Amino acid sequence: MERTLIIAKPDAVQRGLVGEIISRLERKGLKLIGLKMSRLDEAMLKTHYAEHIEKSFYKGLEQFMQSSPVVLMAWEGFECVDSVRTLVGVTNPRQAVAGSIRGDLAIGAGRNLIHASDSKESGISEVDFFFDAKELFDYEKSEYLNLYEDHERQ
Numbered sequence: 253m254e255r256t257l258i259i260a261k262p263d264a265v266q267r268g269l270v271g272e273i274i275s276r277l278e279r280k281g282l283k284l285i286g287l288k289m290s291r292l293d294e295a296m297l298k299t300h301y302a303e304h305i306e307k308s309f310y311k312g313l314e315q316f317m318q319s320s321p322v323v324l325m326a327w328e329g330f331e332c333v334d335s336v337r338t339l340v341g342v343t344n345p346r347q348a349v350a351g352s353i354r355g356d357l358a359i360g361a362g363r364n365l366i367h368a369s370d371s372k373e374s375g376i377s378e379v380d381f382f383f384d385a386k387e388l389f390d391y392e393k394s395e396y397l398n399l400y401e402d403h404e405r406q
C-alpha cells in the first residue's frame with residue numbers, strides 16, 4: 253500500500269477546516285496511520301520544500317507555514333498518492349475543480365489549505381521525515397473487505 257503525507261496548513265487550522273480535510277480522506281477509504289500537531293521550523297521547511305527554495309514565493313511560504321501550528325497526517329491506501337492529489341486539487345485553488353478540497357474551500361494560491369505528497373517515493377520519504385517509527389500505527393481496518401478487491405488489498 254502507498255503512503256502519503258498530508259499537512260493541514262496554518263490556514264486550515266485557523267479556518268477550522270482540519271476536520272473537513274480528515275473527513276474527506278476518511279470517506280475516500282484511506283487508513284490513518286499517524287496524526288499529530290506540530291510547529292514547523294525553518295530547517296524542516298527548507299528540507300520539505302527544498303525544490304522551491306529559489307522561487308520567488310518561498311520566503312512568503314516559509315513565513316506562512318510558521319504562522320501557526322499545522323496538523324501532520326500519514327495516510328495509507330492502494331495507489332493512494334495520485335488519488336489524494338486528485339481529491340486535493342491543483343496548486344492554485346482558483347483553477348482547482350469543484351469537488352476537490354482546494355476547489356471547494358480555498359481561493360488564494362499561497363493559502364491552499366493542504367500539502368499532499370506528489371509521488372510514491374515522496375510519500376514514503378515525507379512520512380519518514382515528519383514521523384518517528386513509534387508514531388506510525390500498523391492495524392487491520394475492518395472495512396477493507398468493502399473497499400478493495402482481493403488483489404488491491406495485498
Ligand code: IDP
Pocket residue numbers: 304309313342343361362363364366367368370
Ligand atoms: P503543491 O502543494 O500543489 O504540491 P507546489 O508547486 O509543490 O504545489 O508548491 C508548494 C506550495 O508552495 C504550494 O502548495 C503553495 O502553498 C506554495 N506556492 C506554490 N506556487 C505558489 C505561487 O505561485 N504563489 C504563492 N504560493 C505558491
Ligand code: MG
Pocket residue numbers: 370
Ligand atoms: Mg508539491
